[in-house]
Amino acid sequence: MNDIIDPVDLTARLVRCASVTPEEGGALKLLEEILSAAGFECTRVDRGGVSNLFARWGRRGANRTFGFNGHTDVVPVGDEAAWSVDPFGAEIREGYLYGRGATDMKSGVAAFVAAAIDFTRDTPPDGAVIVAITGDEEGDAVDGTTALLDWMAANGEAMSDCLVGEPTCPETMGEMMKIGRRGSMTAYFTATGIQGHSAYPHRAKNPVPALARLVDRLSRAELDQGTEHFDASTLAVTTFDTGNPANNVIPGACRATVNIRFNDAHSSASLTRWLQEQADEVAGETGIAIAMRTKVSGESFVTPPGPLSDLVGAAVRAETGIEPVLSTTGGTSDARFVKDHCPVVEFGLVGRRMHQVDERVKVEEIGQLKAIYGRILRDYFA
Numbered sequence: 001m002n003d004i005i006d007p008v009d010l011t012a013r014l015v016r017c018a019s020v021t022p023e024e025g026g027a028l029k030l031l032e033e034i035l036s037a038a039g040f041e042c043t044r045v046d047r048g049g050v051s052n053l054f055a056r057w058g059r060r061g062a063n064r065t066f067g068f069n070g071h072t073d074v075v076p077v078g079d080e081a082a083w084s085v086d087p088f089g090a091e092i093r094e095g096y097l098y099g100r101g102a103t104d105m106k107s108g109v110a111a112f113v114a115a116a117i118d119f120t121r122d123t124p125p126d127g128a129v130i131v132a133i134t135g136d137e138e139g140d141a142v143d144g145t146t147a148l149l150d151w152m153a154a155n156g157e158a159m160s161d162c163l164v165g166e167p168t169c170p171e172t173m174g175e176m177m178k179i180g181r182r183g184s185m186t187a188y189f190t191a192t193g194i195q196g197h198s199a200y201p202h203r204a205k206n207p208v209p210a211l212a213r214l215v216d217r218l219s220r221a222e223l224d225q226g227t228e229h230f231d232a233s234t235l236a237v238t239t240f241d242t243g244n245p246a247n248n249v250i251p252g253a254c255r256a257t258v259n260i261r262f263n264d265a266h267s268s269a270s271l272t273r274w275l276q277e278q279a280d281e282v283a284g285e286t287g288i289a290i291a292m293r294t295k296v297s298g299e300s301f302v303t304p305p306g307p308l309s310d311l312v313g314a315a316v317r318a319e320t321g322i323e324p325v326l327s328t329t330g331g332t333s334d335a336r337f338v339k340d341h342c343p344v345v346e347f348g349l350v351g352r353r354m355h356q357v358d359e360r361v362k363v364e365e366i367g368q369l370k371a372i373y374g375r376i377l378r379d380y381f382a
Contacts, residue, residue, distance in 0.1 A: 058128025167351025180302030
């Protein structure tokens with residue numbers, strides 16, 4: 001019989017693994033040992049220098065397979081001198097467990113691993129549980145969850161439904177789950193003119209006013225007014241730079257960057273076309289060449305309210321007494337990859353201290369999260 005896994009202890013052991021992305025730091029090795037000992041069939045799915053772990057308990061190809069997805073990589077510590085504790089010490093103080101990744105999201109991984117192992121004591125009818133954990137969520141996310149999903153497709157593995165254990169609650173445990181995410185893309189503009197002396201502007205071709213006109217036009221545009229499940233899309237100017245240290249030189253080039261978080265009224269392709277049209281218009285008006293390149297982090301998606309969100313909501317309500325709001329707010333997560341594989345929602349701890357100095361999580365909420373995940377599994381296979 002499997003030993004009961006203490007999710008607080010497991011969180012602490014994971015925090016002590018210095019798995020700053022993309023370093024594995026021993027976190028996945030630890031989880032592989034624990035899951036293998038509990039009867040899970042484990043496979044390392046490493047790709048491109050990134051470590052990933054796939055674990056399944058139950059029969060491959062079962063009629064119903066519930067999956068958990070998460071990550072053990074963490075963001076850098078930053079100024080270690082600003083921390084009041086060892087960032088990888090997993091110290092517990094006044095009811096909080098401290099450490100980089102304590103919130104995002106080693107506590108979530110510990111909770112669903114512990115819940116999954118406990119659940120395997122009682123075999124569901126023709127069911128399987130999958131745990132898919134990456135070491136590349138905080139980085140480029142090219143060889144992380146996508147590598148796991150590619151490997152699953154090539155090896156006949158599949159999840160019927162999936163829960164991503166990212167922190168989802170703004171202030172209070174249980175108040176919010178994510179049923180989708182906005183898309184994210186970045187556009188990089190370079191305006192090119194002719195460098196010259198500022199005393200003789202007629203001999204130069206200044207790209208700065210042209211790019212400023214474009215940036216102003218983009219920042220004032222209303223992309224939409226929101227959709228059924230999403231707030232209005234946003235565009236933010238994040239840099240504007242000439243790299244020009246002289247006050248008497250008209251620069252030959254100028255660069256700007258904008259980031260767009262968009263809802264399901266758009267796609268990255270439609271926004272790219274719009275951005276290009278705006279750049280071409282300004283180029284035509286000013287005679288300044290404006291080049292553009294884009295990088296897409298993910299498309300917007302939504303899992304419509306239904307059986308999966310109802311299942312998670314009922315478990316949250318039973319364990320916390322709170323009805324979670326169905327939200328699509330926030331940044332991107334690996335759910336943007338999972339959504340092409342199966343229905344997916346996200347639910348996890350309070351995320352207000354993630355990525356901060358002295359990152360920490362309430363100890364009692366780790367156990368509460370394990371209870372929620374355990375109830376989800378029992379209800380799913382009931």
